[in-house]
Amino acid sequence: SNISLTPPATRTACETGITNDWGAGGPAGLPVDNFSVRWTGRFSFAGGSVTFTATADDGIRVFLDGSLIIDQWHDQPATTYTATRVITAGLHEVKVEYYERGGDAVAKVSWSGGTPAPTLTSLTPNNAAAGAAGFTMDLFGTNFATGATVLWNNATRPTTFVSTTQLKAAIPASDVAVASTASVTVRNPDGQTSSALTFTINGSGTLKVFITAPADGATVNGTAWFTVWIEGAAAGSKTYTLSVDGKTITSTPTTSNGPVSLAWPTTAADNGARTATVTVSDSASATGRASIRLTVAN
Ligand SMILES: [Ca+2]
Ligand SMILES: [Ca+2]
Structure with missing residues (x-):
């Protein structure tokens, strides 16, 4: 027995906690003064912010995973110290060193808090x-x-x-x-x-749009029916939009990758050359488009 943790140990034991208030006495098998103790244990923590509390008469040191978080290695009446650390969930090693020089002897260590990680x-x-x-x-x-x-x-x-x-x-x-x-x-x-x-x-271009009818350069009249296929779209709903010279004619939601039919009533348009564009957007916000040139002749 000594106050500097110098081997050989007078006594070794397995203990479940550190909750000692020996008063004027001491641990079984040790003298009531001039002794020191080292406890080491591995404990499962929920993680998060954990506050460690140590009360000692006299000196105490608390280590978390080998790093010193409470360092009060001096003679003193029973005094309480705390240290808060953010730790990961899982096992952590807590080591406590303590000595008693004379008079009363107290050694208590505990911890609280901790929340699980997101x-x-x-x-x-x-x-x-x-x-x-x-x-x-x-x-x-x-x-x-x-x-x-x-x-x-x-x-x-x-x-x-x-x-x-x-x-x-x-x-x-x-x-x-x-x-x-x-x-x-x-x-x-x-x-x-x-x-x-x-x-x-x-990247752009992953969603490809193909207009298979009418043919590029075709002359149309009455109701022109567009046939559209797509490749590379994300699963789920797509929106097919037909526009002519930048003006939206019709827009259709569907899960189909084709064939999708879109109608353009050309009788509402003046005769002449037009550019028709089909734009498709998918559930992942990817967009593709294809255009053809048509001549309206009603
Ligand atoms: Ca003391
Ligand atoms: Ca004592």
């Missing part, structure tokens, strides 16, 4: 066409805290807290200006951050 499970949308407008992205997951922040390639974006399972983030057009991918994460105010999901910015 998890991110899906993004809506999770892709956009390069050059698309800014938009609001919905993020779904668990353990989102009030004040949580959405990170786009580790840069914060304006975030609205909806619930512990949903956030909204404002993504500006500049984030989707060019084809690439972005890493999206959620960080809670305590510093814990979710794992990342990938947002894809699709």
Whole structure:
């Protein structure tokens, strides 16, 4: 027994906690003064902000994963100290060193707090066409805290807290200006951050539109029926829009990749040359278009 943790140990034991108030006494098998103790244990933490509390008479040191977080290695009456650290969920090592010089002896260590880390499970949308407008992205997951922040390639974006399972983030057009991918994460105010999901910015030209009728350069009259096919569209609903010389004639939502029929009643148009364009946008905001030149002769 000594006050400097110098081996050999007088006694070793397995203990479940540090809640000792020995008064003028001491641990079984040790003298009542001039002894020191080292406790080491691995404990499962929920993660987040954890406050460690130590009360000692006399000196005490508390280590978390080998780093000293409470360092009060001196003679003193029973005194309480705290240290708060943000830690990951899972196992962490807590080590406590203590000595008693004389008089009363107290050694107590405990901790409290901790919240689980956020998890991110899906993004809506999770892709956009390069050059698309800014938009609001919905993020779904668990353990989102009030004040949580959405990170786009580790840069914060304006975030609205909806619930512990949903956030909204404002993504500006500049984030989707060019084809690439972005890493999206959620960080809670305590510093814990979710794992990342990938947002894809699709290059232009991935959605191709084909007008198979009428033929390019054809002369049309009455009702001209357009037959349209597409390739490279995302699954789900698409919108097919027929316009002539920039004026929208008709717009149709469908999940079909073709053939899709669109009608142009040419009798409402003057005779002459026209440019007809079919524009298709898909559920991922990708857009493609194709144009043909027609001559109206009613
Ligand atoms: Ca003492
Ligand atoms: Ca004592």
